[in-house]
Amino acid sequence: MTIQKAVIFDMDGVIIDSENLWKKAEKEVFTSLGVNVTHEDSELTKSMTTFEVTKFWFDKFPWEDKSTDIVEHMVISRVIELIxxxxxxxxxxxxxxxxxxxxxxxxxxxxxxxxxxxxxVLQKFDIQHLFDTVSSAEFEDNGKPAPAIYLTTAEKLNVTTNNCIAIEDSYSGMLAAKNAGMTVVAFTNGNKDLDFEIADYKIDAFDHFNIDIFN
Known part of the structure; x- marks a missing residue:
């Protein structure tokens, strides 16, 4: 019997080069509310969920008149426009x-x-038909680096975690996949600063990688 295997992709930084889109949207929205958005603090929020990012800035610079839910959705809407x-x-x-x-x-x-x-994102690149399932940490108690999102995705695919390969561009994402019991691939996209010591494989560019290595 053939063992079913799966490849699970992170989205931001793997499917879409979106880091600057998030930075731009967050700076616009939070600055408009009186937040002093610094580069140092923005680096701390890079791997957080939008809920966590919004709470982070509200705790540092509490604003009035708008709930954190509304502000979070302002950021999301702006990112969608930028995509x-x-x-x-x-x-x-x-x-x-x-x-x-x-x-x-x-x-x-x-x-x-x-x-x-x-x-x-999937429509922009005409790849929606290629995915068997998609999952967002919005519906988990904890986002990455917690493994929950990967465990959920493997279950939806009906593939055991030891037969899943996760492709990530951040340490917190790689840690989430590793803690879920998956093979971890670091997508560097030319980023020499990425810590990929816990990764099993490394991809610098998708168009030059031999997928037969996974077999």
Missing amino acids: DTEDCKINGIKEFIERLKAKNYKIGLATNSPYKIIPK
Whole structure:
């Protein structure tokens, strides 16, 4: 009997080059509320969920008149607008997923981003039909680095975690996948500062990676 295997992708930084979109949206929204958005603090919030980011800034610079829920949705709406207008493509991602599908891997998505952003990203790059399931940490008690989002995605795919490969661009994401019992792939996208010691494999560019290594 053939053992079913899956590849589960992080979204931000793996499917879409979105770090600058989030930074821009957060700076615009939080600054408009009187928050002093510094580069140092922004680095601390990079791997947080939008709920956690909003709470982080509210705790430092409490604003009035708007709930944190409303502010969080302001950030999300702005990111969705920017996805439409900005160049945020990661080269080779569609062809890479197509090659995995041709090898009969199930394909999943596990992201800390809010669920409503996922269809926008997948539609932009015409890859929605390639995914068997998508998951957002919005519906988990804890986002990455907690393993919950990966455990949920593996269960939805009906693939055991030891037969799942997770592709991540951040240490917290790699830690989440590793703690879920998955094979971890670090996608560096040329980032030499990424700590990928816990990764089992490393991908610098999707269009130059031999997927047969996974077998």
